[in-house]
Amino acid sequence: MFQERVKVLWNTLECSGYYRIGMQSNPGYSRAKPGQFVMVRFPDEVTPLLRRPFSIHRLILHQGRTAGIELLYKVVGTGTEKLSLSRKGDGLDLLGPLGTHFKIPENTRRVFIVAGGIGVAPMFFLSATLEKAGVDLTESRIFIGGRSRDDLLCMNDFISVGMRTVHLTTEDGSAGLRDLVTTPLERAVAERAPDRIYACGPLPMIRAVAKIARRYRAPCQVSIESLMACGLGACLGCAVEGADPGKYLHACIDGPVFEADRLNL
Numbered sequence: 001m002f003q004e005r006v007k008v009l010w011n012t013l014e015c016s017g018y019y020r021i022g023m024q025s026n027p028g029y030s031r032a033k034p035g036q037f038v039m040v041r042f043p044d045e046v047t048p049l050l051r052r053p054f055s056i057h058r059l060i061l062h063q064g065r066t067a068g069i070e071l072l073y074k075v076v077g078t079g080t081e082k083l084s085l086s087r088k089g090d091g092l093d094l095l096g097p098l099g100t101h102f103k104i105p106e107n108t109r110r111v112f113i114v115a116g117g118i119g120v121a122p123m124f125f126l127s128a129t130l131e132k133a134g135v136d137l138t139e140s141r142i143f144i145g146g147r148s149r150d151d152l153l154c155m156n157d158f159i160s161v162g163m164r165t166v167h168l169t170t171e172d173g174s175a176g177l178r179d180l181v182t183t184p185l186e187r188a189v190a191e192r193a194p195d196r197i198y199a200c201g202p203l204p205m206i207r208a209v210a211k212i213a214r215r216y217r218a219p220c221q222v223s224i225e226s227l228m229a230c231g232l233g234a235c236l237g238c239a240v241e242g243a244d245p246g247k248y249l250h251a252c253i254d255g256p257v258f259e260a261d262r263l264n265l
């Protein structure tokens with residue numbers, strides 16, 4: 001884990017309300033894994049006081065070495081609004097990489113990835129890593145859901161790493177199927193269950209995905225984006241209920257990625 005002052009390399013508008021920010025980072029991020037996150041703060045500023053957590057969207061490579069990381073983020077409040085105003089050369093305080101990551105057991109050949117809204121952020125890093133681990137992306141599928149067409153991100157990025165089947169859903173029907181992302185997921189799992197399901201998105205979606213995985217006995221890992229204050233296991237701000245009644249886990253150090261059956265979903 002590194003705590004460092006880093007420089008912004010770029011901060012570009014992806015589409016309405018969503019940005020990509022590239023920043024320099026310690027070369028040790030070459031060991032970062034998909035699903036891990038960083039905590040970002042504005043140096044020497046009081047507002048917002050607390051660091052904000054973001055998944056690593058992509059490692060930035062320069063001459064074959066890790067030179068930085070890219071985050072994909074949605075503006076929802078004070079911290080992300082302020083982040084959207086950062087310019088090339090500005091300084092940020094970066095802490096990471098933190099937390100658990102998506103596991104790719106040996107002999108994993110065919111997977112389904114489910115992303116709801118900004119839950120797509122860690123999934124590009126995951127797809128690129130799956131491809132290197134020998135997973136057949138042409139046989140795998142990604143299911144991307146959002147409220148409307150502006151919430152469907154990164155489709156072409158997934159295709160560029162070899163993913164052939166991309167299912168799109170929106171709640172308002174402005175793109176893809178007018179439905180919840182779990183509808184085409186369940187249809188596809190019922191047809192032929194994958195070796196593993198990976199999911200990241202809002203809690204109701206995570207619950208529905210976990211239920212489908214249980215029903216069809218497909219191993220499933222989920223990333224939980226709960227509120228976080230310290231990101232280090234010190235404040236108890238990120239408690240999630242474990243599968244054992246009354247047992248709570250920290251999303252920041254026991255997660256954010258969990259085997260779905262470890263949680264009370």
Ligand SMILES: Cc1cc2nc3c(=O)[nH]c(=O)nc-3n(C[C@H](O)[C@H](O)[C@H](O)COP(=O)(O)OP(=O)(O)OC[C@H]3O[C@@H](n4cnc5c(N)ncnc54)[C@H](O)[C@@H]3O)c2cc1C
Binds near residue numbers: 122
């Ligand atoms: C492990 C992890 C990884 C994350 N990865 C990403 C990412 O890659 N890209 C991204 O855009 N966001 C990500 N998030 C969510 C992101 O941290 C929050 O959106 C951000 O902290 C909001 O800060 P803010 O100051 O703009 O909003 P605030 O002013 O703090 O809050 C604005 C509103 O957003 C809600 N909110 C704040 N945090 C969350 C959250 N975690 N989940 C749901 N609602 C929230 C608040 O309740 C409030 O209603 C991640 C969260 C976690 C825990």
Ligand code: FES
Binds near residue numbers: 227
């Ligand atoms: S965010 Fe402080 S304990 Fe997890």
